[in-house]
Amino acid sequence: MKGPQLPSWLVDSIYIIVGILFCGFALKSFLVPNQFFDGGVTGMSLLLHEIYHFNIAWVIVLCNIPFIIMGIFQVNKKFAIKTLAAVVGLGLCLAFIHYPPITSDKLLVSIFGGVFMGIGVGLAMRGGCALDGIEVLALYTGRRVSFTISEIILGINIIIFLIAAIKLGLPTALYSILTYYTASRTISFVIEGLEEYTGVTIVSAESAQIKEQLVMHLGRGITVYKGERGFLKESFEVSQPTDIVFTVVTRLEVRRLRNLVHHIDPNAFIFTSTIKEAAGGVLKRKPRH
Template sequence: MPETDVKSGAEQQYLLEKIQHKKLPKRKIFQRIILITIGAMLVGVGLEIFLVPNNVVDGGITGISIMLSYLTGWKLGIFIFLLNSPFVFIGYKQIGKTFAFSTLYGIFVLSISTALLHPVPAFTQDILLAAVFGGIILGMGVGIVIRAGGSLDGTEILAILFNNKLPFSVGEIIMFFNLFILGSAGFVFSWDRAMYSLIAYFVASKTIDTTITGLDESKSVWIISENASQIGEAIMNRLGRGVTYMVGEGAYSGEDKKVIFCVINRLEEAKLKEIVSDFDDNAFLAVADIAEVRGGRFKKKYIH
């Protein structure tokens, strides 16, 4: 009987199980719940203890909610929950149920946190201090929630949808939305409050990046050199980092090239450049930031 491309029922079931989303273990689910709870509560503190009492707004749906709460007198948490709910449904359709449920839970905790913290007086009446420290606390909270696999604002989901129809990146669309929202604060509050809101937004965005990537930021390194073997040995012996050798071909010369790939942290970048320069001043060197590193042998092996 000739071979066919038709797989047996057992093979098809195996492939289906491999493709389908695996159920998260209970420990992972519990860990995610704890992190999202902590992150959402931190965002609540940043809003109700620092930003909102001083009429400083954040970007995204949260910024719109702050202004609507100010204009109507309704609780901030009501607007945060109601305005984000449609985007949670869109996220369920576009991204997946795990993300949607994580986001819905985070928004719910944030809404409750703002309601409970609303009677608490502001820590400071200095608007600049409120903008800076409110942005830091808010950014830490948002970063923790994102690392846990959720979100607290529907702007990102909306930007992903518009990205398919507009010639702009997701980041550019989010920036446009937020500039429009922060600019609107000038009409609702005052223009000095709008400028303080820009400060808070900038501080929060930088804190989010730091929280997501971590302080021990990793970098990928690509090195092409005639002395690749010596450079690789020196990296392993002097930095304690593992390296991987790959073979490439020069498009212009057609010659085979030995390529070094390794991962370091930002504190080791200067030392690595020194090592490469010691063996080959003309070596090609490319360094890029990495948001996360897992598996392999990235953990540093200290050389005594």
């Protein structure tokens, strides 16, 4: 029997508050004391802080406001309100909570500053908001130009790091790129977790046995497509009907699935694809925001 579950709004609030605290820790204890940067709107704010010595708490809030307004039209009003509350909370955290500087070692600052920043931003995203409005801008721009969102974000960050290199020196910009990379990888890990889902497609002459093993042995649901196999260069006219099996597993189970399939049919054709979001069916994990 399941115990009582926390309301979704409370879970979201916990994610956002903890994310704010982590971001504040990354900024005040690592990045700001050492003149390091991140990408996106946070990077713009840090750059303005270093060049013009504006208060970082005010700068982060003010820089995000245009993108929050944009988020009303590009995402929805609820997202914009939650993001505004989170950004204001981050500003208050930076203004009133004292975080002591941890280290001045550039490598440690670039890595762990990025890790803690990534944890904070990732937790806020799990709470249904954004502590950095750069993706809203990329979404807005992407609908008007032929570039992808990732390419737009990359282009904006290149400009930020170029300005940082000119104003504060190339070594600082290079270390900051490492910070941004670390933060982006940590965000992916926080959002996807160890159980990031992978779609697996299997084409085999032994599809009946493979289907049975996937369901009865691995406990996975499957989807079956009717197809044909064959069409080799030396016998293009020859083909056989076959069941194409599709299933979804966690990335920790991919190797086990491959071994099981190859034990049944060493010539089976298997390919995988990363799945960013999965819910329902036999998947028991709670869908994310």
